[in-house]
Amino acid sequence: MIGRLNHVAIATSDLAKAAAVYRDQLGAEVSAPVDLPEHGVTVVFVALPNTKIELLQPLGEHSPIAAFLEKNPSGGMHHLCYEVEDVEAAAAYLKSQGARVLGEIKIGAHGKPVLFLHPKDFGGVLIELEQA
Numbered sequence: 001m002i003g004r005l006n007h008v009a010i011a012t013s014d015l016a017k018a019a020a021v022y023r024d025q026l027g028a029e030v031s032a033p034v035d036l037p038e039h040g041v042t043v044v045f046v047a048l049p050n051t052k053i054e055l056l057q058p059l060g061e062h063s064p065i066a067a068f069l070e071k072n073p074s075g076g077m078h079h080l081c082y083e084v085e086d087v088e089a090a091a092a093y094l095k096s097q098g099a100r101v102l103g104e105i106k107i108g109a110h111g112k113p114v115l116f117l118h119p120k121d122f123g124g125v126l127i128e129l130e131q132a
C-alpha cells in the first residue's frame, strides 16, 4: 500500500536554528517558515534529491508536537510520511486491521489529504500517510 517516502519530520523548539543548521552547515535548500494553524505547527521544508525533511516547531497552545518536545527538549525525529494512492481507502483498511487512525483526514502541508497513525501500532514510529 505505501509508496514513496514523502518526508521525514524533525521536531524542534528553535526552528530558525534548525533551519540554519540545514542551510549553513549541511548546505541544503531550505524554505521560508510557513505557519499551519490547522496543524498546530510552523514548518520549514528542506529539499533533498530523494525526499524532504520537514522541520516542525509548535504553533499555538494545543500543538500536537508540544508533549513530544517536553519529553525530548533537544528535539528529534517526529514522524515518517509515506505516500499512498488513496488516503481514505488506506484509513478504512488500517482501521479494519485494528490500527489507530489519529483524528480526521486533513489537508497537509503539500495541499493533499493526510492522516496520522498511532506510533504504538507501528513499532514506536508516528506515521503520516499523504495522498500521492
Ligand SMILES: CC[C@@H](C(=O)O)C(=O)SCCNC(=O)CCNC(=O)[C@H](O)C(C)(C)COP(=O)(O)OP(=O)(O)OC[C@H]1O[C@@H](n2cnc3c(N)ncnc32)[C@H](O)[C@@H]1OP(=O)(O)O
Pocket: 009, 036, 039, 041, 043, 054, 056, 064, 065, 066, 067, 068, 071, 077, 078, 079, 081, 102, 107, 108, 109, 110, 114, 116, 118, 119, 120, 124, 125, 126, 128
Ligand atoms: C506540517 C503539516 C503536516 C504535514 O502535512 O506534513 C504535519 O506533519 S503536522 C505534524 C504534527 N501533527 C501530528 O503529529 C498529528 C498526529 N499526532 C498526534 O495526534 C499526537 O502527537 C500523538 C501521536 C497522539 C501523541 O500525542 P501526545 O500528546 O504527544 O502524547 P501521548 O501521551 O498521547 O503519546 C502516547 C505515546 O506515544 C509516544 N509518542 C508521542 N509522539 C510520538 C512520536 N512522534 N513518535 C514516537 N512516539 C511518540 C509518547 O511518548 C507516548 O508513549 P509512552 O510515553 O510510552 O506512553
Ligand SMILES: [Co+2]
Pocket: 007, 009, 054, 079, 081, 128
Ligand atoms: Co508531516
